[in-house]
Amino acid sequence: MTRAFGISVFLLLQLCYHVDCCPKGCQCFTPSKVFCSEDVLKDMPQNLSSEVQELVIMTTSIKSIHLESFPLNSSLTKLMLLNNLLNGVSEMAFNRLLELKELEISGNHNFKVLGTGTFKRVGNLTKLLLNYNQLKTLDDSIFASLQKLEILQLKGNAIDHLPRLLFRHLRWLRSLDFSENKILTLDKDIFNSLLMLETLRMNHNLISVLHPDTFINMPHLRELGLQGNRIEDLHLNLLSGLEHLNKLHLRGNLITKIAPGTFPPNLKELNLEDNRLVELSTGVFQHMSFLTDLVLAKNRLSTIPEDVFRNLTSLQHLSLSANHLLALPAAAFTGLSNLISIHLDKNNISSVEADLFDDQEIMEKLYLSDNDLQGLPEGLFIPLISLRTVRLQGNPWKCDCHMRDFHDWLTDANLLMSDVEKIYCAKPKPLKGRGLVFLSREDLVCAESAVNNYPVSTGDKRHRTKSCSLHEMNGKVSIRCTVPRCPAVKLEVQFSDEDGRRLTFADEQKWSDSTQCNNATIILNF
Template identity: 25%
Template sequence: MSVRRFSFFLYMLCPFIIQVGTKNVTCPASCECDTFFGKKEVGCANLTDVPSNIPEDTNLLDLSGCNISHIHIQPLEKLFKLQIFTFQEINTNDENYNLTALDLPLLNEIVVDGGVSTSIPQLLPSYIGTLSVAYNNLGTLKSGSFKNYPNLETLLLWDCMLMKLEAGVLDNIPSLSTLEFNRNNLKDDSFPLGVFKKNQALDSVSFFANELKHVVSNLPSSVTSVDYSANTIFELRAYDFKSTPNLIYLYLQQNMINQLKDFTFAGLTSPLELNLSYNWITAIAKDAFKSLQSSKIDLSFNKLQSLQAEVFSHLTSSANVNLGGNLWNCDCHLRWLREALDNATYTIELPYTLKCATPVKLAGKSFIDLKPSDFVCM
């Protein structure tokens, strides 16, 4: 939790004094000091220089909102318990700070969000494991951007106006585990062939809120979680996920997918948490989910009117399905689904959200308020 988000109540309880060991140490002027979840946090604003009297046992230092033109490392060198350092929104760039000589054994995360950078900062400690450069104007992520940070495991690139990645840009960070491209302008052709080839430790990737029309191909097989939500994906092709057989979480909600073809998820195995809610799906082929026997499948708030019973015939007792918020045509062809509420081995979540759109005499009625015999063809 950022110290800038302290509640007023907590702020009043912290009259600029923080307990350090057996001593009372004054919190620097224009700063707030407190302890959250066992971490001692110091947050400062409206300063023109790094305070010289930062408590030495500080775990998180937040200089967000300060008007610091040059970051001097001398006040930071004594902070041997510092784990996270953020100087977001500082009006500065590389030539106004050099943290490469900063030798703090516990410092792992640096946040430089909200600046005016057009490139990845190059003068940070080489040993950091987490880097956030969100809210900048990067445009193109250039090859060599991470050559100084070989130990990076988490890279957050939110809201950076990214449009393209150059070939080899991720080659220097083979230990990368978490990568987030949230809210950028990335398209299908933004990713060069083989751009993830050397990232065989990659576990979680997020493309949330970009401009993708298809899923990204050739992600490493190590990946277990991918978020494609809030893009403009309009189709899923057979074997689209063959390079990531170990997926556990796959988020595709809020796209424009209109149908699911046979073998769409071929290569994936159970259990998988698959979210396809808030798409435009009107049809699902009977073998679309064939390999996902023990999975959680969310198909809520699509455009489904009918569905073949075979679509879920392979699901086991540990599987569950969410079908609420669709436009169900409650005729004889959907009687099986009403019966499934009572008899299926798998679980249909929130059954009261399954409501008939047609025929007129059943419109608006919940499946659980109807009997199978109510589902008839005229």
Template identity: 40%
Template sequence: MGLTLFLVLLLCHKGNTESKTSCPYTCQCFSPVQVLCADEQITSLPSNLSKEVKDFIIMTTKLEYLFPHTLRESPQLTKLVFLNNALRSIHAQAFENLTELQELEISGNPQLDHLFLGTFSKQGNLTKLLLNFNRFKTVHPGMFDSLIQLETLQMKGNVISALPTFLFMNLQNLHVLDLSENKLEELIKLHLEWNRISELADGVFSVLTELKVLNLRGNLLTTFSDKVFGFESFNLKEMNLKDNKLTALSSLGRLTSLSDIILSSNQLSKLPENLFTNVTLLENVDLSENHLTSLPQRIFSNLCGIKMINLHKNNLSRLDARLFEDQDFIQQLYLSDNQLETLPLGFLDHFAIQHTVRLHGNPWKCDCHMWYLHDWVVRNSQDIEMPERMLCESPGFLRRRTVTSVDKDELVCQVSKSTMPDLSSCSLQASSDTIIINCKVEKCSPLTVKVQFQEDGGSVEEHIFKNEPEPFQCRNKTMIENPSEVFPDD
């Protein structure tokens, strides 16, 4: 009754400009365009509604059924509200003539447990649909397909336990969706793709404790946090955030059951190091088609079950040697179409099983810094997809050559005379299986010699020998702060 009084006061301020004789019996007409029928004795809709009426509100009546073409004489209606009535059934053609409707509410009917498919088939101009506090148990697939202008949809306070796939697919203009106070705890899959969702409130999915798959692809999200699931760990296994506008992510540590995450085709330029902390069941990570320039060294730490990491088409220019040290059982690694010139020593040595790698589309610099990668590619060419597209970008004399076609002797670094160390004081002697490097140095002349042993498997063992003058003995001498090494580009 409080709500009734509120509506009466809301309409009353418009003024009583229509004569009482033209107003339907037991109803109140506060203006020529607004009619309220709120009598507990009403069991059917009035038949003498004025052609001027735009807003028609029926509430707290004993109305039980809406028959075909019930409102055929009022096609001009733009707002229709059924609130706290006794509705049991609504015919699929009850609103067929109401093609101008913009707002429709059917709420507060404890005996109304379903709607027929096609009930809203003619309401292409509808922008607001409220179906709250009825007894709906489910919703038919395609129920809202015709509502292409809909901006607000509420189905709060029903007993809906499941929603069909693609239920909201055609609602391209939807801004507000309220499914609270239902029985969706056992919902396993939730598809909200290709809407215009730009923000998710903390805890919005907190009651969906059995949710396994969440698809938010093709929305307008700029940030995402696991706080949308509440403050407890969640059972979600698959999450799709592809084709949003994401620029920032926070830790997903509450999603301890997550196995598949798709973050591709967003605008991510950096990631937090703790993004996947505690997400130890993760198997597939898709970060392709973003703007990443680097990755935190420990972002995949302790994620021992990962099978696929997709970093295709980013702006990665360097990667840490230990980035994938915990991914022994990786099966697919995609680094194609980035800005990589080389890979650090040992980068690809952690993988224990046969795997597939994509390395094409990078500006590979085929010089002495590529010895490790070149050897790995030659040994593992069967694991590389499209090796014929893995090309040298520089130096010029190797440009457009495939990496596998380049001899290791061609992988050299150019050193200018100004930076070339003086090797005239060093000599090399070979005797049987022993090589002796003999360098004559002045007491205050620094010199570093590196000796590298490379085994067939590609591992390198390095030994460094330095002549480091004592500062107190050479304080009157001119010292070189950054001495060149014998092998400065290895």
């Protein structure tokens, strides 16, 4: 009886908690986790249990947070205020949240000001996220009490300046993100206290100049994001102290040149896409044997030195898309045996060397689309035994006899993704617009060149000649053959019309004396 009574009381208490005791407009999944998301909710939930440790307030009409918003003796360790209508937070609002470790106030488009003492009593915070608000300024002592902070984000605000002493107390900070603001400059001492910082993101600001000592005191930095700024020059010593830097993102700046020795040797990922690089010096990537990803797309490169990538023995992914490249040195990729993908699309490349990819046996993806290629050398794809994806469309292919090797490879290759049906002929005129893979090998013929697979039938089957040539002049096509005996010669011509139908025309000529067929002419009318 006692046991049954105890179980009944326990179930009653649970029912009370989940139905009657949970604040209005909220859901209480467990006694310690509460989620509130009702647009009619205009004030912080009342009667919040002191047992609640995680509270999420999302898409409500709450406009302000103050001291009375939270109960005395609160056990909150995590508080998230997302996409509300907040326009103000009292400097005393969090004074009762002494156990708070994670705080996020994000997506509040009317939230513009943070008081100096807002975080004074939450010294146990390890994570503070203030993303996508409209904060414009920060007092240099606003984070003074957050000496345990490890993660700080203020993405997507309207901050244009960072006070020089803003981070001086954040000695345990590991990740800092001020992306998508309006920051114009960085004081050379701004990061000096961040000895433990591992990730720094300042993407999509308005930074144009970086002092050589900006990152001098950051020995543990592994990732640096500076993409989407207005940086024109990288000082030779700017990154020299970042011995553990693995990822460097410089996409979308205005960089025109890079001196050899600029990049630290332990880099694994380097993104220089969408800058204004006109040339690469021979030693710009020297001593970077750990680099696995290099992106140079959307620059203004017309040539590259033959040995510019020579030391990148760990390189797996290389992108040179959307430059002005006309050709590639034969040894451009020599020694890069770990390459998995090469992007060479959207350039002006008109030819490639047959041995260009000789060292790329494990390469899986090759992009050569949207160039000026008319043909490819015989044997180009032989080393690429692992190739699974190839992009070749958007080139003015000349579908003649020189394309037979490529045609054979293309129809036999085991490609998973290639868009081979989009490889269209630009020349000759009868094949213009036709898909290469839909042509037969016999369709690929050359004018003014010896043809070895056009036999001429004679009256004696024991005699077959292979010395025929095809000629074209002023739109007139002729075939010239030398035959050892010609009491009878039969000429047969096959071609495809505009609808793809194969047509055959034939004629036979006989002579009573074989000497009469010297320089004989057979005319086919069709």
